[in-house]
Each structure stands twice: as C-alpha cells, then as structure tokens.
Amino acid sequence: MTGQPMQVFEVFRREREGGPMQHAGNLLAPDPELAAHYARELYGRRQESVRLWIVPRAAIRDLDDPDLLQPPFDRSFKKPAGYSTEIKRKLAEARARAGGEAGDDEDDDPVVASGRKGVEQG
C-alpha cells in the first residue's frame, strides 16, 4: 500500500450549527490527509455533520490515574447534587422538628391544604 504505518485518528463532529463538538468515533489512516477523507465518508457522507475535527490519537493526553480521578475521600461536597442532598436532609429534619412542635406539619403543603378545603366544601 502506501508504505506508511497506519495511525489511529479520533473524530469529533458537530451535528448542527451551534451544537457541541462530540466524539463520533475513530478510524485508521496512513496520514492526516487520507484521515480527513475517511472522516468525511464515515461521519459525514449522510449529511449528518456540519463540522469535523480529526485528531491523531497520539496528540491526545490520556489521563486515567484513579488517584487523580477517583480519590478515596468523600467528595460529595464538591458536587452540586451532593450539596442539594445535604440541604434536603437538613430541611426534612427541620420540618420534622417543627411538625413535632405544631402537631400537624401537613398544613404547610398548599396542595394538601387546598384538597382538604375542597373536601370541606363538598
């Protein structure tokens, strides 16, 4: 063939203007020029892309060290969801305390309150 070793190229595609570049897949080619031709055929021939990025895999810095990406300590406080989970837990506790004092914390809920009102009217 061309005498050159084949390299892996990673291909990213944009589906429509304004959309993000997303990983499409990869291909083998002897050089960037043929890689661009093949990317066009594999990820663009059905008009499914408005832009392609073709990147030699060798140019990608690969990072999968678990000490860096999955450290052992609890990191829930760094996550937005972690924060909201904690807030919900504290709110539930506060409600339970308040409810214990007032006797009927369901009055706080407008849906339940109006439903009860409807029953009284019926």
Add this chain to the structure above:
Amino acid sequence: MTTPTAEQLDRKTRAALAELLLAMADDEFVLGFWDSEWTGIAPVLEEDVAFASLAQDEIGHAQALYRLLTDLQGGDPDRVAFGRRSEEYRHARLLDHPRTDWAFSVARRFLYDTADAARLDALVASAFRPLAEVVAKMRREETYHLLHMHAWMERLANGGDEPRSRLVHALDHLWPDALCVLSGVDDGPLVAAGVLAEPLAAVEQRWLGGLAPVFGRLGLPFPFRRDDDRLEPRTAPPAGCRGPERSDDFRWLWEQFTMVYRSDPEAIW
C-alpha cells in the same frame, strides 16, 4: 445569452444535447458500478467505505442526468438506465475495462474524474439551465472526488516499486481509451447554442494542460507531444469511442447490473 428551454432548441441541437446527456449519464453510471465492486475488498476498511461512497455519488449523478434526458425527450429514467441492451450504452471505452487491481481502478478513476471535471467546467454556465443546475451540484461533489484521487495517485506513485509499477502499467494501458471521455458527441450545435462553452477538443486541451504538470512531477506516463501550444497524443484514440462495440468485461457487468431489472421489467419498486 438567452436561456433557451428545451422546446426552443432546434432539432439538431436537441439531438446533440440528448447525445451528450446520455454519454455523460452512462459514463457516471458504468463507473459507479465498476467501482462499487471494491465494496468489501478495498485495501483498508476506511477506503472501502470511502470508495463505495464515491461510487454511489456517481450513480446519483447518473440518475440526475438520466432525468434531464427523459425530461427532454420523454421516457422513464429507470428504463433508460436498466432497460437497454449492452450495445446501446454510450459510455466511453475507458469504462469498458474491468476493476482489475487497485492501482488500475485508481488510475482509471483519476483519468475519468479529471476529464469529467474539465467537461463540467464547460457546462456550468450552460445556456440550457436545467443542465447548468445539475452540473453545479455535481461539481461540488467532484471537487472532493478529485482531492481523494489526487491523494491516491501521489501515494501509489511514491509508494515503492510495486505500487508504482502497477500504476504505470495501468496508465500505459488506459491512456488511449481515456481520450474517449471527451469525444463521441456532436459538439458543434451545442457550442453554437451556448449549451457547451467550448468544443470538446478545447476541453480536452484544458484537461491535458492541467494534467501535464501533475504527471511531470510524479514521473508518470504522459504520452503526448507538444505541437505549438497543443498537446497531441502519440497514439490516436481508438475508433468507436462510445460503442457500439463493447468488451466482454462490460457485457458481464451489464448482465450483473441489469439482472434484477430484467427479472421483471414491469415491477414497481
């Protein structure tokens, strides 16, 4: 320049236009079928997908051209494409050769695509607007085809002894028949009516003039000599450039691509 509708063209020009459309459509159609034969067996998977896609593009161009033809003179595009006898096809002799090896298919497609590009250049401003519109679309796809084929010509020419010798052998074999792509059509009335911008002989000179530096740089066979400003072929193009004599290879291909149609010509797909 006025823009004549098909009805406004005189009988002779209409006949020549029909001849041109059929020749171009058959060129694209037959090349598309030959090159689709690489599906599953191209040198690498990626090239397999790419070459099959290029072949499909040619079938698409043929479909558009057959439609122009049947809009002009009536009939059904599918019947024109599949319903003729093998000797009724009007493709250039360049497309009578089988797929052969990879270098051969690359060389054939390169010669065809570059000649076709020169032909499309002379049609993009055609006074016959329906053709100019189809040609404008075809050129956008052919630009990419040309890049792809240039890439492969370079790689085979500079890819070591075996690829190079196979490419040289293919070109030696194909050059005379390549000259058929820009012949076999009565171009006089078409030029007079502004359907074609220049005679096919001038298109051919433009084609060869563009190829000379490429073949010079790659050191590939280019069997022409300069005669004043013209490039004259060292061997004359063969007689019967667009049939009716056809190779056994083409008859075999015709059997293949008409097989389903012939099984029931009245079927509705």
